[in-house]
Amino acid sequence: MKGFCTRRRFLQGIGATALLAAGGWSVAKPVLINPCRAALPSELQASLWLAKVWQGLDVSKVWDCHTHLAGTGDSGSGVSIGSQLTSPFYPAQYAKRLFFLNAGCVRSAPGQADLSYVARMRNLIDGMPAGFKTILFAFDHPYNEAGQADLKNASLYVPNAYVRRLVAETPNMFEWAASIHPYRADALDAVHAAIADGACAIKWLPPAMGMDPASTRCDAFYRVLAEHRLPLIVHCGKEEAVKGVHQQHLGNPLLLRRALDAGVRVVVAHCASYGNDKDIDNAGKHLPSFDLFARLLAEPRARGLLHADISAVILNKRPLLVLKTLLEREDWHPVLLNGSDYPVPGILPLISPARLAREGLLPEEAVRDLELIREHNPLLFDIAVKRLLSWQGKKFPASVFETRSFFERKKA
Numbered sequence: 474m475k476g477f478c479t480r481r482r483f484l485q486g487i488g489a490t491a492l493l494a495a496g497g498w499s500v501a502k503p504v505l506i507n508p509c510r511a512a513l514p515s516e517l518q519a520s521l522w523l524a525k526v527w528q529g530l531d532v533s534k535v536w537d538c539h540t541h542l543a544g545t546g547d548s549g550s551g552v553s554i555g556s557q558l559t560s561p562f563y564p565a566q567y568a569k570r571l572f573f574l575n576a577g578c579v580r581s582a583p584g585q586a587d588l589s590y591v592a593r594m595r596n597l598i599d600g601m602p603a604g605f606k607t608i609l610f611a612f613d614h615p616y617n618e619a620g621q622a623d624l625k626n627a628s629l630y631v632p633n634a635y636v637r638r639l640v641a642e643t644p645n646m647f648e649w650a651a652s653i654h655p656y657r658a659d660a661l662d663a664v665h666a667a668i669a670d671g672a673c674a675i676k677w678l679p680p681a682m683g684m685d686p687a688s689t690r691c692d693a694f695y696r697v698l699a700e701h702r703l704p705l706i707v708h709c710g711k712e713e714a715v716k717g718v719h720q721q722h723l724g725n726p727l728l729l730r731r732a733l734d735a736g737v738r739v740v741v742a743h744c745a746s747y748g749n750d751k752d753i754d755n756a757g758k759h760l761p762s763f764d765l766f767a768r769l770l771a772e773p774r775a776r777g778l779l780h781a782d783i784s785a786v787i788l789n790k791r792p793l794l795v796l797k798t799l800l801e802r803e804d805w806h807p808v809l810l811n812g813s814d815y816p817v818p819g820i821l822p823l824i825s826p827a828r829l830a831r832e833g834l835l836p837e838e839a840v841r842d843l844e845l846i847r848e849h850n851p852l853l854f855d856i857a858v859k860r861l862l863s864w865q866g867k868k869f870p871a872s873v874f875e876t877r878s879f880f881e882r883k884k885a
């Protein structure tokens with residue numbers, strides 16, 4: 474519990490903005506919509522379950538390695554949301570956009586969306602013990618085979634420059650992952666620039682961005698990543714939040730063999746825990762993406778290079794068998810890295826501590842405190858749930874949460 478809330482004073486003004494932002498939403502939909510309260514009340518701070526979350530962790534090493542930036546671009550950030558996410562003509566995508574923005578407690582007033590999203594994140598990190606940081610993701614456009622940006626199919630764009638600027642403003646809270654499409658004509662220059670600007674990883678979402686990780690077109694890109702030991706975080710398995718070019722087959726974990734063979738440190742996002750992919754080793758068959766990830770992890774090429782983040786593995790939609798396997802397979806624990814997939818943990822219906830308790834993965838008595846923590850701080854909620862998870866007496870060890878040494882780039 475050391476250092477709890479020590480940064481609060483510094484950010485009091487920002488916190489007030491975030492609280493104001495929440496009002497309109499919570500009144501409209503009190504059940505489904507995250508109430509967006511900021512600080513934890515004192516009785517919750519004294520929770521025994523909360524104390525367990527930080528026991529045995531060196532907070533200065535705890536980096537949440539998977540967090541998203543959203544916004545509308547109304548601050549001049551360069552963020553853009555494509556028609557798939559904004560138009561009522563795409564009802565499912567439109568509803569998702571509202572949910573995503575609300576989960577980050579975005580203010581609905583014009584000109585405030587970008588700023589209030591970031592203010593809310595800083596406010597939440599301020600509510601964590603000092604030293605905790607999150608890795609913020611940029612998000613590149615889709616590009617076609619000719620190396621041109623495919624703006625028609627772009628559903629979300631978060632420029633590297635914007636993310637880098639936010640990190641520079643509050644370096645005690647954020648690290649960043651650049652997003653660079655390997656088919657861009659300037660891809661190699663962009664990677665070198667990102668490295669020089671302190672990026673600690675590259676983020677790809679192939680089903681939405683349209684890169685094929687098994688293509689020879691990635692080879693030069695992989696060489697730079699390997700040379701600089703810069704990790705490549707790749708979404709694997711089915712993608713639903715951001716449609717983009719919508720090429721689900723590009724999320725197949727087996728396509729990452731090429732990057733591993735090139736010596737790249739690869740992080741499979743969400744442990745590929747959702748959806749099915751073609752078993753390209755046995756043509757025609759489809760298997761859970763998670764099984765293909767498990768196969769890849771067992772191959773000699775994966776040794777020392779293949780890692781996976783456990784973001785989103787606690788979502789209601791993901792098979793419980795995946796979560797149980799991840800807890801049980803202690804031989805995998807050294808390659809697992811914790812991330813929250815923020816703002817996802819702030820979207821109330823997506824994660825149910827009560828369900829996890831019913832399945833014997835969480836103590837029943839912890840459910841109430843966890844649900845209250847989520848109302849105040851979804852980042853804290855996410856790590857709290859994962860620290861309290863256990864199956865057959867096995868838990869995620871501290872190393873899964875202390876991800877700093879994996880990502881930190883030594884200053885030249």
Ligand SMILES: [Zn+2]
Binds near residue numbers: 539541814
């Ligand atoms: Zn994500």
